[in-house]
Amino acid sequence: MNIALAQLNYHIGNFDSNTAKIIDTLKTARSNGADLVVFAELCISGYPARDFLEFREFIDLCEKSALTIAAECTDVACIIGIPTPNTGPHGKDLHNSAYFIADGKVQQVVNKALLPNYDVFDEYRYFEPETEFACINFKGHRIALTICEDLWNTIENPLYMIRPMDKLIEQKPDMMINIAASPFAYNHDEERIAILSDNAKRYNLPLFYVNQVGAQTEIIFDGGSLVFDKQGELVDELPYFKEVLTYYVLKDDATITPQQPVTLMPERQSNIEQIYRGLILGIRDYFYKSGFKQAILGLSGGIDSAVVCALAAEALGAQNVMCVLLPSKYSTGHSITDAEGLVNNLGCMSETVEIKSITDAFETALHPQFEGLPFNIAEENLQARTRAVVLMAMCNKFGYILLNTSNKSEAAVGYGTLYGDMCGGISVLGDVYKTQVYQLANYINREREIIPQNSITKPPSAELRPDQKDSDSLPDYDTLDTILMEYVEHRKSSAEIIASGYDEATVRRVLKLVNTAEHKRYQTPPILRVSPKAFGMGRRMPIVGKYLS
């Protein structure tokens, strides 16, 4: 049997585009001799379709797309992912399903049994888990078809009560197929390979695994679909962050022969290279899928906005990136020259808008209220907010989308101005700690100096008052980022973090900063997720709470 794996980029709710892409791929695969083409989990609707799934009309459109695709399935079979109505008397309205389509119609429906409901996942909000299991017979093979999480219950202290493959193996399948929508995190590829290899070995079956690729607002799918032989050895690892269609001949003795050259990745990409590629895809898809072409951002001369600018230029083309220099009376000379250097290196558009006359106008207008009171955070934030208003005015006038440039360290401790530098359509670095931003800058400069070296080496500063440095109010970033990683990603307690060797007062202060900044993060743009625990939908905290705050 010739099996094709279609690792494609879908768009939530865009039925015309998703259906056309699937049909085009089917035709190509058929002409290349494929018997069966495997698409990803919920490819019909895109993933995650969230509460669109609560609209019966949306579900009907999914079914209509599937029937259109089925009509094309002559001389080729396929597996697609689709939400379907739960026709039973109990439970949630839907199943997260796979259709096995052959001879022009849906031959069999397989429903997902293990429904992730942690981090960014909300599947139990919509779907009823399956409790009955049946293999698919096709061309003399018996296929154990599962959906994503269904294979992820092999760990100790499992999250779910059953293992679907333990049921399916009783029916003596000779191969496994798993269709997935498995989001990117910089450390997820190795875990995925280990879990899936373990499944192939455990059940002594070859395994074909198809993931989505592409970004859906904040959630990035990295592709990296996988093929294992029945010993659990990797036969193929598809490229990351791009669409691809590959072919494999599976013989009756369960050996697998790839029909194209295979480059098994000799060593994993570094975390930073993965983050870089993930962010590029995240920016590109955000603009493409929302119908915009051009980005705008404020360029401060600092490292965060420089890295965002370089990423945007790579994702959208430098000609589609507008950089705005917004100097104030506290901006230092090198801020402007560093920003100009970057613009020149990349070839972006740029404008300069001095904000002093505007902040002066605010201060004059507020003079009756503020008279006699010392300069404080009110005046600092005025500058950040004035910049945001200028940038948003240019968005409204010219159709740009504003890129947010806050990093994860700042977002964590609330070191940023709400409605100021925390504005934007999408946050590019909101899941990238400051220490990782430095690594990204060096990665961007790996072949030539794009980001001026001075932006990398100078002490970070918000430049909202004379001689301000980040280190005036925050621990050094190495310390801060380690504490944040332990607290945010590993969910360690303050006692555990202190016990691992950090100063108690610093730990308590950092955790308190994190927990009291929840109201700010609530109103920030969606953040491109590149870690196992990003701020946003995957981390849901009370705003008016009193824990560690």
Add this chain to the structure above:
Amino acid sequence: MNIALAQLNYHIGNFDSNTAKIIDTLKTARSNGADLVVFAELCISGYPARDFLEFREFIDLCEKSALTIAAECTDVACIIGIPTPNTGPHGKDLHNSAYFIADGKVQQVVNKALLPNYDVFDEYRYFEPETEFACINFKGHRIALTICEDLWNTIENPLYMIRPMDKLIEQKPDMMINIAASPFAYNHDEERIAILSDNAKRYNLPLFYVNQVGAQTEIIFDGGSLVFDKQGELVDELPYFKEVLTYYVLKDDATITPQQPVTLMPERQSNIEQIYRGLILGIRDYFYKSGFKQAILGLSGGIDSAVVCALAAEALGAQNVMCVLLPSKYSTGHSITDAEGLVNNLGCMSETVEIKSITDAFETALHPQFEGLPFNIAEENLQARTRAVVLMAMCNKFGYILLNTSNKSEAAVGYGTLYGDMCGGISVLGDVYKTQVYQLANYINREREIIPQNSITKPPSAELRPDQKDSDSLPDYDTLDTILMEYVEHRKSSAEIIASGYDEATVRRVLKLVNTAEHKRYQTPPILRVSPKAFGMGRRMPIVGKYLS
């Protein structure tokens, strides 16, 4: 047996305050002769504690609080709600539990079986459902204790596979207790009474139901705890929106004698009165629980900001409400006199800050970029954003919290300026349609004119360009609100809404406006929830999607 119902207001993660309140109540109830005091679901942690629950330290603090409470339980027993570790080999880390405490220690643990995971609820994210059931024996009674949703599976096409009471009834209990955290919606009280009465009748048992009261950021608990006899007749309905401790003697023949005067509500409060009281509680608790006292808002002379101002004055005291008039060159004379009239009627603080000099400064600074281009939404938004920056500067200088004044109709169709009038710490009217805002205004004026009649009768306008009216770009609010209600709350399809008699083009335009404003709503403040479907955590939509957009 003398049973006390403690309908109290908790604070998420504030263990000291929650524990002290529970112990004080226990002491009072004991001195008044109570044998058993019933507190609400998850009263120890507050509800919803969201991802705080993922921290082991948080769970340990819950247990510590419970032990402190247990030590006080001499000569009185109690039932409290608490998250507890799942000690089984499979499943989620926690249970949503009730402790039955007597003689100074935890005698029995009951876990919730039906875990809501829709709308604002995420219980399956944290909790493993219970599958085994046991009654509690106390003072010759056998108590069937369940937790909130456990009694909500009596409807047709049930969401869950089992009914916990069907199991418990086999053990021949002689009474039911249900502890709850059941959020307010303006139509929820009647539904609650009907479902619980049905349970009492169905199982032929008296039922004591204790709900929380108080707001946790956007989610408002309305109290309204209930007592039914075994015929399902209402014996008592506790007050809404306030804390109360009541007593009942339950005899062996299952008759119930309230120990205080009972006022069964002869008729339901109107939706608008309920919304009014819910919003007052929502504002008050947001400020109290986050440690702030004073609110600020921009007063336009229009109805939305007038209603918010009146609500804030009632919730916080007029002396704690700062009204800022922010006229621009497009503001009409009546806007200022109407705003001043309101300030005088309420006795709030007020300031006036003219924004013309500031918007002029923006336009001058942007002149090189904008030269020759016509006035458009960029200049309109400049005004709204300038106002927001002024209000936020006053927040930063004086410690106010900004109240957002957008209504649900505007929020739905994106008729508002991000980082402008969409700013604020909490949105007061974001779940109140414009037509309901008018009803609220009339309710506020029920005894005397607080909101100037002209604010109610004049045509609504954002006043961002000369002679602008809301009706220039939106259907009339009666039509708009009905379409929105059908789409947002009832999740009807466009075809269904059109079939019910609305103009097709209008329906399609409104639905498209709703679906393309998702990116704006993502960044708005938390919205006090008063309906069954509010924007925010209870309605999760893709941002970059393509459905009806």
